[in-house]
Amino acid sequence: MRVTLISKACVVGAYQTKLEEIAAHQDVELTVVVPPYWREGDRRLVLERSHTRGYELIVVPMAFNGSFHLHYYPTLPDILARSRPDIVHMDEEPYNLSTYLAVRAAARQGARTVFFTWQNLKRRYPPPFRQMERWVYRHVHAAIAGNREAVEVLRDKGYTGPVHVIPQFGVDPDLFCPQQIPRHDTAFTVGYAGRLVEQKGLRILVAALETMESDWRLLICGSGPLRKEIETRLASRGLAGRVRFCEQVPSGEMPQYLGAMDVLVLPSLTRPNWKEQFGRVLIEAMACGVPVIGSNSGEIPHVIGNGGLVVPEGDATALRDALEALRVDPIRRARMGHLGRERVLAHYTQARIAAETVALYRDLAAAAVS
Template identity: 50%
Template sequence: MLRVLMVSKACYVAEYRKKLRALVEAGDIELGLVVPPFWRFGRDVAPFEPGDDEGYRVFILPPRFNGRVHLHYYPGLGRVLAEFKPDLVHLDEEPYDLVTFHGVRLARRVGATALFFTWQNMLNPIPPPFSWFQRAVFAGVAGAIAGNPEAEQVLRRRGFTGPVAVIPQFGVDPGLFRPEPRPRSGPFRVGFVGRLVPEKGADWLLEAMAGLEGDWELVIVGGFGSDPAVRRQIEARLRELGGRWRLLGPFASGQMPEFYRSIDVLVVPSRTGRRWKEQFGRVIVEAQACGVPVVGSDSGEVPRTIGDGGIVVPEGDVLGLRGAIRRLMLDPTLRQILGRLGRSQAAARFSHRAIAEQTRRFYHRLVLSRA
């Protein structure tokens, strides 16, 4: 029996912890989870969401510097390590974060193997002390999980030589995210999930919709960014659409399946920035699991995640974006075909069970290599 302790701030979300249930189903892993009681997002607080955590232990530890992604850490982690006695410590954070550096040092003290996770798919400069943290982490771990192929390439270019598995951080539950069994009526509904900011391509989407003829409605889950000037620009573009849009605000994870089942297409028109591009596109997988085709830009991992379950257009190509949406609006058969392909892909590649199985195998590989 392999004893694994995962340290993950993201696992305050109950839906994400379904991967942990899948990890222990094989019966060869005894799992513990260190997670905060809540996580701060500026002035907002996201509490730990109750869920079905049977089969593994949950250690709720308050982090120091809660809300600081790169600077938080758990003062009580050493006590948990001494109690749980893991063979492997899975630090579900970037290698340049303080929490990862702290966790690797403590794991070494108790003789445990360690690994980290990374989404970072751009070779951005890392200043001290974070570059120092990364150097120590690279030297102290047995391996790493990269959320996408470009993240693995970035690790190699930064000098990491250990084993790397390319596995998304979390999957989707195809039983919860499933297609609507009955056909819907009403206008063609175009969905957008995320902040209405330039990096998410909100301006491109609104421009594309402004020139789209036919009976349609744009439905948005999310809110505005923090830049007042950008908000004014987005609001002006929304007014150009007349009454053909609805802004629903942010949704909890449990509300998302119903939203996806209410739309005909999800649009992910992301824009590559100087320091950021799409690293996965979880909303793509969720929509596809619900049988909804996706139209996305070719930013970062969007094309790879969409796969056969949608249409990819070049970044910034408003006419191409509008044309892809129009094509799906006018062709229900194509929507059904892409919806079925996306659903099949989501279940096979991106389910919690599929991701957990890949992760479980990598755990055993790392521990055996250190034996």
């Protein structure tokens, strides 16, 4: 099968291990199309050529870079005309311009098409995106949903084709594994990794830590508009020395930062236009044997399973109590870390995600000749 996968997310090196796993299947001839970078808010994610064995990586210009709804690849029709793929996999939501144009270009080559969606809220998009979404639903051959609620959204919005629940990416368990990092500071270290934005619940995490009487440290990996507020708030309480910010962490170095944490927290907050769609950092931490605490927003409880603790979203007291329970019980932390890694090995490795994706490709190819 000749497969062309279009993905701005695959500029991230750690995500490319899934591509190598897909390409390792002998019946797949994989071509991957990516932009040279992706602009995400205040960050510029430049292409990392970290894992490129076994497939062809094509880097092409992107128009309207940074716009989730409007970005697209002007040269993609020419690429598809030359490569004549059997399957075109758009690693994008069905309502954006990139997916709409890719499905149209693929149809001209007679290729089977599949898109990916995380969208776990039923949202009504303005024209022309609503019309593009409906057109894609009618003409695409399959959909991949990154979580269970996204399947319900697709059905509610009128998509009637096949849907496969497969997370967008897993983790490489050889890279994300328990770390042996010397600790010079014995204080209980709480970690957060992700965007510093309101809906990720950073204010709740800070409020929980402020009421802990024990010694603690906060390690934040990420950037965003809430940084200044967090710094000012902790400084006003004499706690500025307890927090460390690491804004730009290459994906391949993330295991070292996770290894410096005693627990990772993802305290996401559901909002009218957003709730947590997966929480990739959870499986990265779990793979490293780091216990996790998450809120009950969106897909978080299902991802964590028995590999961590779940607290009510927005409840700083419940989060503080969960943190304190783990702080005083290192044996429980170790047991939870072990269970978390076992859960990742069973459900969330790149090899597992790739195998499920290739099985979908085979179904599409078989349907094309039946």
